[in-house]
Structures are given as structure tokens and as C-alpha cells.
Amino acid sequence: MHIELTDGVPVLSSSDALGAVLAASARLAVLGSWERFKICPADDCQRAFFDRSRNRSRTWCSMQVCGNREKARTFRKRTRAQNSTLATV
Ligand SMILES: [Zn+2]
Structure with missing residues (x-):
């Protein structure tokens, strides 16, 4: 199998x-919903x-799993930053 570029489209x-x-499904994806295929940005996912x-605003594979975990992580980070600011003042 090989990939060719036709008008900038693989x-x-x-x-x-x-x-x-595979070629047919790839063509379908390119034509229709290529941008909808995403990779979950969570490091461990x-x-x-x-x-x-x-x-097309979805970021996480699952809002219940990775979305929530990331939200909790940012929240902890923010809380920690606030605490350290308080400590140095
Ligand atoms: Zn995920």
C-alpha cells in the first residue's frame, strides 16, 4: 500500500x-470527517x-474519564499555586 498526495489530500x-x-475508508475520512478523528491528549490514554x-469541540476520548481527570488535575495545580503564593507572602 502506498500514499499519494492529490491536491494536498493523502x-x-x-x-x-x-x-x-483501508483505502476506501481513508478516502471517506478525508472527504467527510477527517478532522473528527482525534487522539485523546491525556498522557496515559x-x-x-x-x-x-x-x-468538533470534543477534546477527550471520554469526558467522564479523561476530561474529569484533567479537570481535577488543573484544579489541584491551581490550588497548589495559590497555596505557594500564600506561603511566600
Ligand atoms: Zn482519554
């Missing part, structure tokens, strides 16, 4: 059946997911 082409299926939100 196009897969292949001679075997599996490659043809990095799962690929499909963003079904209307304005």
Missing part, C-alpha cells in the same frame, strides 16, 4: 483486498476517538 492506493478497504460533537 490518497491511499493498494492492490490487495484489505488495502482496498492517547486513545483514538471519533468526535461526534456538532462543532
Whole structure:
């Protein structure tokens, strides 16, 4: 299987059946929803997911898992920063 660039869009082409299926799905993704395929930015997750939100605003693979964990992390960081500021004053 190889990738060609056609008008700046990567196009897969292949001679075997599996490659043809992959090429077809890749073409579909390029045509329709390429930007909706995302990788979860959480360091210990990095799962690929499909963003079904209307304005493609989804960041995490799961708001319940990674979204919440990240929110808690930023909150802890902020609280810690406040505490250290208080300590130095
Ligand atoms: Zn995740």
C-alpha cells in the first residue's frame, strides 16, 4: 500500500483486498470527517476517538474519564499555586 498526495489530500492506493478497504475508508475520512478523528491528549490514554460533537469541540476520548481527570488535575495545580503564593507572602 502506498500514499499519494492529490491536491494536498493523502490518497491511499493498494492492490490487495484489505488495502482496498483501508483505502476506501481513508478516502471517506478525508472527504467527510477527517478532522473528527482525534487522539485523546491525556498522557496515559492517547486513545483514538471519533468526535461526534456538532462543532468538533470534543477534546477527550471520554469526558467522564479523561476530561474529569484533567479537570481535577488543573484544579489541584491551581490550588497548589495559590497555596505557594500564600506561603511566600
Ligand atoms: Zn482519554
